[in-house]
Each structure stands twice: as structure tokens, then as C-alpha cells.
Amino acid sequence: MNKLLFKQIDNISLVLFRAVFGFLITVEAFGAIATGWVRRTLVEPPFTFNFIGFDFLQYLQGDFMYFYFVVMGIFGIGVMLGYKYRVSMLAYAIMWTAVYLMQKSNYNNHYYLMMLLCWIMAFLPANRWFSLDAERNLSQKSPSMPRWVLLVLILQVWIVYTFASVAKLYPDWLDASLASLLMNSKSDYWLIGDFLQQDWVHWAITYTGILFDLLIVPLMLWKRTRLLGFAISVFFHLFNSIVFQIGIFPYMSISFALFFFSKETLHRIFLPNKKLYPANEVIIPKNKHLIVGAFSVYFLFQLGLPLRHWFFKDDVLWTEEGHRLSWRMMLRSKGGMLKVYVKDKENGKRELYDHQSLLGLKQQASVATKPDIMWQLAQKIKQVEAEKGRDVAVYLDAKVRVNYGPFHQFTDPSIDIAAEKWQPFKHSEWILPSPEGFTKRKTP
Known part of the structure; x- marks a missing residue:
């Protein structure tokens, strides 16, 4: 085990990936401003749907986010150049994690992967x-690194691709x-339409x-198929x-090839003046057990999170419970119709509520x-009405279709969802059971 993890190897793959990764996260930060993503997602909406439990991040929202992303981009440049690297990478990791957790309307798997890689690289x-x-x-200068560094990065990539492949094994795909x-x-x-x-x-x-998704990592690991795998990947x-048009994710994925090519190849193409690291000594650090323990726990979570939907009642395609953080990429198309009713608890009057006036266009589709x-919308409506001096119950009448199948009743419209507690590890009973054949593909 010591030889497997702590043998010193040439560090060219890591330092090249740092430069490429730093460039890509810099593009992500400044590009988010240039394309209007920051404006549409974090400035114009009066509030965002943050990950539940991270409501305090709402205080960052608004025009301040332009400055926030500029600072983040500067830290990205620091990562790319390797200037005050540890501080730059940690700062970017913290700031990007806050961005990721403060909104869910623009959820994207590459945002999640980028967050994980930021923390690993830090x-x-x-x-x-x-x-x-x-x-x-x-x-500080050294031409080598322990082999566990490379293994951690390859294992993370392998997990992403493998779960993405397995998740596609369902009828509509x-x-x-x-x-x-x-x-x-x-x-x-x-041209290609x-x-x-x-x-x-x-x-x-x-x-x-x-x-x-299933074979790219094995293809890249085996020397005889590496060039073929790389060509297919590109x-x-x-x-x-x-x-x-999914941003930096494809280019970040192409850059993973740096983990697989031999040090000789990388030296010859990118850094011919860097001497090959010839030694193979095993250097066991004093914090060996901390390193092994920390990454063991981390990868247990990485294996467990994509499997957790099996412990929820019903189909994840219907309930969405266990969908996020699971590498379920472009697996379904969902549409919905939502009507919101509020009932004044004092006089019992029930009325249709204009919830769309509270939301941006992207938020309307997500909700x-x-x-x-x-559930968060129900809490927000209750809060807004409480500020007006009204104590209300909030009822959601939602109909959903999956993969352009027929619309089906999704929520129980008789339940006051504002009074329900959110339980992240338990099925929400106000979600109705999935109908038979709820996707476009009909069950015989």
C-alpha cells in the first residue's frame, strides 16, 4: 500500500492540469459576467432558490455579485500562473462553492464537478x-509528487463517467x-440542424x-488504446x-487526458526543458493516516451520493429525490404546470396566488x-404574506410530465406545504406516487 500510494512520480501531469484548470475557471468567472449569467441568475431575481440550509447566502445577491465574480476571476488567474497558489485555489473553491449553493435554478453537473475539483486541487x-x-x-520547487495525487484525480473522473453511464440504462434512453x-x-x-x-x-x-462514459477511462488507462481514447474524447x-453549449465542461473533460498520458509524452509536447524525474523512492509522510482517511471518507460519499435515490420511495425520474450530486446528466426532459393557492387562516378565504410575480423566468420553469x-416557494410565500400581516396556508397544485409524456398530478393539492418540514433523507409524502407509464414510453 505504501508503494502504491507514496511512491514519488513525475509531477508534469498535475502542474499542466493546474495551468489548464486555472485558465478554465478564470474563463468561467469572467464569462459568467460577459454572457449575462450573473445578471440573470444572481442580480435581477429578488431572491434565489439556494440549497436548503444555506439561506444566509442570500445576503450576497445583487449588484455586489459582479465584483464577486471579478475577484473570483483574479484568483483563477493566480491558480493558472501558480501565484500564491494555495491561497488562490482555496479562495476560488470557497467562492465557487458559495455560488453553487446559493442557487439551484441553473443547476449543472459541471458546476458540481468544478466545485469538487477546486477543493481537491486546493x-x-x-x-x-x-x-x-x-x-x-x-x-518549494520539486519535479515529483506522490502517486496518490494522480490516483485521486483519476478515481474522481472514473466515478463521474461510470455513474453517468449507468444512469442512462433506462427505457427512454x-x-x-x-x-x-x-x-x-x-x-x-x-449546417447541422x-x-x-x-x-x-x-x-x-x-x-x-x-x-x-463507461469505457473512456479504461481506454485511456491502457497504453495500446490511449490515442484512440483521446481522439474519441476530443x-x-x-x-x-x-x-x-455547456460552457467549459467539455474542455475541462478533454484536459483530463493529462492524467493518463506518460510523463515522456507530456514532457516532449509541453515542457521539453523540464528534466524527467528518474527516481522512484517511496516517501511516507508523517500525516499518512490523515491523507488516507480523509480521501477514503471523501470517496465513500462520492460512491454513496449517486446511489442514495434507491433508498427513497418511488422513481427518481418522478420525484427528483436523490437526483442532484449524482451525475445524472441530460437524462430526462421535464415540464410542469403549477397553480398556487393560499388560504387566510383567520377568515378561511382561499384564493389563487400569483406566484410568478415573485420569480424570474428560469425560476418559473424550475419551480x-x-x-x-x-417547498421553498411555499415557505417564501408564507413569509411574504406574514410581512403583510396575514397567516396563510399554501397549497400547490402541480402537474408534471416526463420526456414529453402526458401530464400527471404531481403534488397533493390538499396539503399545506408551507407547514411541512423538509426532510432531505426521507420521501416527501405530499409528492403523489408516480403513475404507471408516466414517461413518453408506455408500459405494455
Whole structure:
């Protein structure tokens, strides 16, 4: 075990990834301002649907977020250049985690992966070479790193891809109907719009998605298939970038190849002046047990979170319980219709409530399909009405469809959801049971 984890290896893959990762998170920070993401998500809405329990992050919202993202981008530059790396990476990790937790309307798996990588990278010796820190303080400069560093990064990537593949093994994905639905919305794309409407393209996307996610890490690990795996990875992620326009995620995924290519190849292509690290000594640190224990607990969570939906009642495609933090990427299309009623507890008067006046456009779409956001909306309405001097019950009449199937009643409209407690590890009984054949694919 000591030889496996603490043998010293060349650190070129880590220092190159730090530079690329730093560039990408810098682009993410400044790009969020340039594209209007910050304005639409964190400035214009009067409030955001934060992860439950992190309400205090609401105080960051507003015009201040422009300054916040500029500062975050500056820290990203520090990571890229390896300047005061530990401080820069920790600061970016904290700030991005706050952004991630303060809103759910624009949930994206790459936001979650970026958060995890920020925290992992903050504790890795990624500034020991090819960095301003190493040039300014030669005592920090080192051409090597313990092998556990590389294993941690590869294992994280493997978990992401494997769970993404396994999650696709359900009827609406396997019969290519979901790929067809996804591509229908791309029909107006210049040059490739008509091409994406071909049936064979839908089938290719369906099974390429499963096989790529399942096999890309093994292909990259084996020397004989590494170049093939890399070529497939570049094509796959560039296709996703063009068709789905999902920000830096495809390019971050391509950069994972740095973990797999040999040190000789990376030296020859990127840093020919860096001497190869020849030694293979095993250096056991004093905090060995802390390192092994911390990452063991971390990866137990990484394995457990994507499996937790099996411990909830009903289908995660219907309830959404256990969906987040589980690498369930582009697995379904959901739409909803929501009516909100409030009843004044003093006079018993029940009336239709204009909940959309409280929300931005993106929030309106999220609140119609996601039960945790529905619950938060009920709490918000109760708070707003309490400020007006009214104590109200809040009833949600929500109908949901999955993968363009028929609409079905989703919530029990007779339950005062504002009076319900949110239990993150228990099924919410105000969510009605999933109807048979609730997706587009009908059960025989």
C-alpha cells in the first residue's frame, strides 16, 4: 500500500492540469459576467432558490455579485500562473462553492464537478513546478509528487463517467426516444440542424453516450488504446460543446487526458526543458493516516451520493429525490404546470396566488418541476404574506410530465406545504406516487 500510494512520480501531469484548470475557471468567472449569467441568475431575481440550509447566502445577491465574480476571476488567474497558489485555489473553491449553493435554478453537473475539483486541487502540490511560486521560492520547487495525487484525480473522473453511464440504462434512453427529443430542439442549428434530426444519429448518440462514459477511462488507462481514447474524447466533447453549449465542461473533460498520458509524452509536447524525474523512492509522510482517511471518507460519499435515490420511495425520474450530486446528466426532459393557492387562516378565504410575480423566468420553469424548490416557494410565500400581516396556508397544485409524456398530478393539492418540514433523507409524502407509464414510453 505504501508503494502504491507514496511512491514519488513525475509531477508534469498535475502542474499542466493546474495551468489548464486555472485558465478554465478564470474563463468561467469572467464569462459568467460577459454572457449575462450573473445578471440573470444572481442580480435581477429578488431572491434565489439556494440549497436548503444555506439561506444566509442570500445576503450576497445583487449588484455586489459582479465584483464577486471579478475577484473570483483574479484568483483563477493566480491558480493558472501558480501565484500564491494555495491561497488562490482555496479562495476560488470557497467562492465557487458559495455560488453553487446559493442557487439551484441553473443547476449543472459541471458546476458540481468544478466545485469538487477546486477543493481537491486546493490540497494538492500543484505549484511545485511551472509556476511563479516555484520560481520565486526555489525551496518549494520539486519535479515529483506522490502517486496518490494522480490516483485521486483519476478515481474522481472514473466515478463521474461510470455513474453517468449507468444512469442512462433506462427505457427512454435505450430506445433513443430521449435523444430524439433532445435533437428536435436543435433543428434550427446552422449546417447541422437537419443532420441532427436523422434517426440513425439519435441511435448513435444514445449508445455512444453509454459506451463512451463507461469505457473512456479504461481506454485511456491502457497504453495500446490511449490515442484512440483521446481522439474519441476530443470528438465527443467538441460535439457536446457545439450541440449542447455547456460552457467549459467539455474542455475541462478533454484536459483530463493529462492524467493518463506518460510523463515522456507530456514532457516532449509541453515542457521539453523540464528534466524527467528518474527516481522512484517511496516517501511516507508523517500525516499518512490523515491523507488516507480523509480521501477514503471523501470517496465513500462520492460512491454513496449517486446511489442514495434507491433508498427513497418511488422513481427518481418522478420525484427528483436523490437526483442532484449524482451525475445524472441530460437524462430526462421535464415540464410542469403549477397553480398556487393560499388560504387566510383567520377568515378561511382561499384564493389563487400569483406566484410568478415573485420569480424570474428560469425560476418559473424550475419551480414547476422540482419538489424542493416547490417547498421553498411555499415557505417564501408564507413569509411574504406574514410581512403583510396575514397567516396563510399554501397549497400547490402541480402537474408534471416526463420526456414529453402526458401530464400527471404531481403534488397533493390538499396539503399545506408551507407547514411541512423538509426532510432531505426521507420521501416527501405530499409528492403523489408516480403513475404507471408516466414517461413518453408506455408500459405494455
